[in-house]
Every structure is written in structure tokens, then in C-alpha cells.
Amino acid sequence: MKKIHYFILAFLVSAPFSFGQLKAVTYKDENQILNGFTVKPVKKNAQKPGVLILPAWRGIDKLAKDTAQELANLGYYTFVADIYGEGNYPKDNAEAGKMAGFYKNDYKEYQKRIQLALDQLIQSGANPDNIVVIGYCFGGTGALESARGHLNLKGVVSFHGGLAKDATRPIEPITTKVLVCHGADDPYESAAEITTFQQEMRDTKADWQMIYYANAVHSFTNPEAGTDNSKGAAYNEKAAKRSFEHLKLFLNEVFNK
Secondary structure (H helix, E strand, O other): OHHHHHHHHHHHHHOOOOOOOOEEEEEEEOOEEEEEEEEOOOOOOOOOOEEEEEOOOOOOOHHHHHHHHHHHHOOOEEEEOOOOOOOOOOOOHHHHHHHHHHHHHOHHHHHHHHHHHHHHHHHOOOOOOOEEEEEEOHHHHHHHHHHHOOOOOOEEEEEOOOOOOOOOOOOOOOOOEEEEEEEOOOOOOOHHHHHHHHHHHHHOOOOEEEEEEOOOOEOOOOHHHOOOHHHOEOOOHHHHHHHHHHHHHHHHHHOOO
16 A cells, blocks of 8 residues: 555656646836746656746736646746736726726827737746736737737737737838737627738738637636626637637647648
């Protein structure tokens, strides 16, 4: 019996599915304290690929942390960005809307906060020339802004993110690969906004793809969003799983695995 116990213990210690540790990281934008999270991969990869995760409009949540952990378990350096900063975290959806709206309008400030988080991802060990940015909802908008801002990235992925940008902004080439995972029934993105975004992708000569998920509305990746589609934001397990598989395929492609 003791031999069996020793065998089980040895197996658990050496098991290939062991998890990296989620670690809190404090960094700054001048005097503003920012609080992110990093996870280093257990399984090392010579290319040291990194994934930056931009949370939804309420700030860092369970979905962002869980995604960081899951991607680290697949071999990626991950970092969850803090866009708002200490003392500025929204208490409810109304405050979240105002905070997110500020960064959507002041997109250069949004891009700056994203770059600061990228710097932290690189400091954790990720290859600065081998990074993808992904984001959810407001963070999905940030992922697209990362591409528009010409940050040094292999690709960006937007999950049910806002697609629109100010029409007066100049059209510039987008050189990073773009994946948009979109709920087919998302009420927060109009047909006109989708058409305009797709035309932007064509005009910027981007390498882009947009995948629609049936019966999915906004926030379809977030289990905490409930399951009532009539509210406009709801979890859809099938769409969430499919979109994560599409993310993995995208990462495999851009990192040349």
C-alpha cells in the first residue's frame, strides 16, 4: 500500500499538467499605480511566445485570470493588464461605461496603457518580437487599438469587442494579423459598424478574419454573464469553447508552431 502511495505522489509531482503560478505585479504609468497579473509557463518554449490579456469594462475579472492561467498551461507567457489603475476601478456598470468610454475616446492613452502592460509581459520573460494581444469586450476594442497603433505584435484577437473607431482618424496599413470572434446576435454592434469595420480591414490591407457564433450575444465567453440572451449579454458555452479553439489555432499560426 505504501508503494502505491509513493507512486501516486511521484506522479503528481512530475505530472506534465502542473500549473504555473498566478502572480500579482505592481507597475506604474508615471504616478498612477497599476496592478496586473502574470503567469509563467511550466512547459518552456524556445520561442518564448507571450499573450497579453485585456479585460472587459469592469476591469480585471475571473475570466481574464482564468484565461491567463490556461494559456500559460499551454506554454505561453501571459500578463493581465490593468488599464484603469489603483483608485479608479469601477463599482458598477455605470462607472465602467464612463471609464471605458474615456479610453475609447482617448485611444492614444489606451494604447499607452497597453504598451506599459506589454513591457511587463516582456520583463516576465516573453520574447518582445513574439507577442499577441487578446481582449474581451472593452478589452477587445483595446486589442484592435493595439493593431491600429502599430504596436510590435504578431497578432491581435478581439472577443465580442467594440469594432468602431472615429471616422476622422486616418487609414493606415495594419501589419499585424487580426482575429475577431463575434456573437452573431450581439445587439451592441450594429450592421453598419460591422460593415465599416470590415471595410477598414480591407482599406488597411490587414490579414484579418471574423468568425460569427450562432445564438451568441455580447459577453458570450463569460460564465458570470448569465444565460439570458434577451439581456443582450450572456454566456454561451458552445461559442466560448469554439472561440477558444479558434484562439489556439490563431496562436499556433502566428507563432509558427
